[in-house]
Amino acid sequence: MHRFIIVGGGAGGLELATRLGDRFGSTDEKTPPKAQVTLIDRNPTHIWKPLLHEVAAGSMDPFTQELEYAAQALWHGFEFQQGELVGLNRAKKTITVGPLRDEHAGELLPERELEYDTLIVAIGSTTHFFGVEGAQQNSIALDTVGQAELFRKRLIAACMRAEHFAPEPVAAGVDDAEDEPGVDPVPRIQVAIVGAGATGVELSAELRNTAQVLSAYGLHKLDPKHDIGIVLIEAGPRILPALQERVSIATAELLTKLGVKLMTSETVAQVSRDSIHTASGKMIRADLTVWAAGIKAPAILTNLDGLPTNRLGQLTVRRTLQTEIDDNVFALGDCAACPWPGNERNVPPRAQAAHQQASFLFKSFERMLQGKPLPEYTYRDFGSLVSLGHYSAVGNLMGGLIGGNMLIEGLFARFMYMSLYRLHVAALHGYARMVLDTVAHWLRRSTAPRVKLH
Structure with a gap:
């Protein structure tokens, strides 16, 4: 019986495990499975990552949107094992899954070695801090539900604290809506978002709504627009640099109407506890800092038994989504550097690409088990x-x-x-x-x- 192991339960990995389980697995003891499908993830639940900015803003309760991997496995005929990928032996066709630990109960599961016939790596991406001094220590990324929840709680605490305590004096030289004609007063709280890609832009808009709702429910009596400032900082000349310019312009106009301050062509050089320093010499007050400036592949990919990676740490794959040196190891989603014919860059790290690749691999594996050659993937940008x-x-x-x-x-x-x-x-x-x-x-x-x- 063919053994599929999928590492990573994000949008692409979970969709692929579900479809393979429906097609080749079994949901009852009377029907033997046609193939063994195993999903590995370090977390017990799944949430669609593009929703994390809503979790951070409080407009979505993650516990009503999370999906239990174990339940999905039971319903769709695959197996789920919780743990983190820590090693690969391509000669033996095995992966090593690290031990599962609980901060209170200690070790729950030991380190395990699992055998595969086909391995699919779909572990997504992590935040790229680009080596900026203090960025990782003094800002919050939005990679996980835990990080999004941490920001949300700190935002509420900052609003409640600002209402009852006088604001700390602003350091000299800090860019904080100076007293110029027509400029709004200095905000009591300022949230700085570094990176004006989709995550940064979506969070900035969502936070404006959150500030108004928190005020309406009486959690603070601050003016939602004037007392709570939102600054969006982008190193490039415009926000949403990966999208078309007219989309960027339209979005900038809408954000400006919402009272979001846009700072483009400003490269962050240092992040401290209460301010951001840019390469041009500006200092921006930041009671809370969110880092959404870029992504990179998880570090484990550069240590997977010699599998080639690019400068971002992504596994380099062929158009069949097989890794360059091993036909039995595939990669999809953000962790894969996949060629995009007719374009100078690879397939972009988007949810629609992960969905397309999951559907593509499902059909490819059907052909593979029938002894047919694998097709080549072509990204369709919708x-x-x-x-x-x-x-x-x-x-x-x-x-x-x-x-x-x-x-x-x-x-x-x-x-x-x-x-x-x-x-x-x-x-x-x-x-x-x-x-x-x-x-x-x-x-x-x-x-x-x-x-x-x-």
Whole structure:
């Protein structure tokens, strides 16, 4: 029986495990499986990573959106093992999964060695701090639910504290909305977001809504727009540098209307506890700093038994998604450097790419088990959408469906953005359960505060 091991339960890895389990696994003891499918992840639950900015802003309760890997495995005929990938032996076709520990109960599971016939690495990406002094120590990344929750709690605490205690004096030379004609007063709290890609932009918009809701519920009596400042810092000449310029311009206009201060062409040189220093000599006050300036592959990939990686630590793969030197090891999603024919760069690290690659590999493995040659993957760019929270969304649609490239914004763009997550839920549970989940989510939102208050 062929043994598939998928390492990483993100959007691509979990979708692939679910489809392989449905096709080759078994959900009852009477029906023998056609293949053994095992999913490995260091966490017990899955959440769609593009939602983490909503968790950080408090507009989404992660515990209502998390999916238990063990439950998904039972429902869809695959096996789940919790742990972290720590080693690979390609000659023996084994991976080593590190021990599972609990801070209170100690070691729960020992280190394990698992055998595979086909290994799929889908462990995603982590935040890239680019070696900036103090960035990792004094800012919060948004890689995990725990980090998003930490930021949310610190934001609420900062708002409550600012209402009852006088603000600390601002150091000389700090850029903090100076007293110029037509400039708003100095905010009591300032949140700095480093990196104006999708995560930074979406978080800045979502935070403006959070500030208003926290005030409405009485957690603070600060003016949501003037007392709570949001600064978005980008090293490039415009926000959303990976998207088309007209999308960037439209988004910048919307953010400015929301009172988000945009600072472009400013490279961060140092992050301290309460300020940010840029290469141009500016100092920006920052009561809370979020680092969303870039991503890189997890460090373990550079130590996987000689598998080639690029400068970002991603596994370099062929268009079949097989690694360059081992036909039995595949990679997908953010951790894979996959060629994009006709383009100078590789396939971009987006959720739509992980979804496409999971669907592609499922069909490839069906052919592989039938003894047929593997096809080659071609990325299809359907455009990009950026959520501006409760207010709007903006983006561009591409492809044969519209016959070109179309800028969209407003309620239609917001609907399209929300549908992306629903399509992910449908891939995991089917369309019938996705509809039920959507209705249940709407009912929960109708009887709960618009943001998490504790």
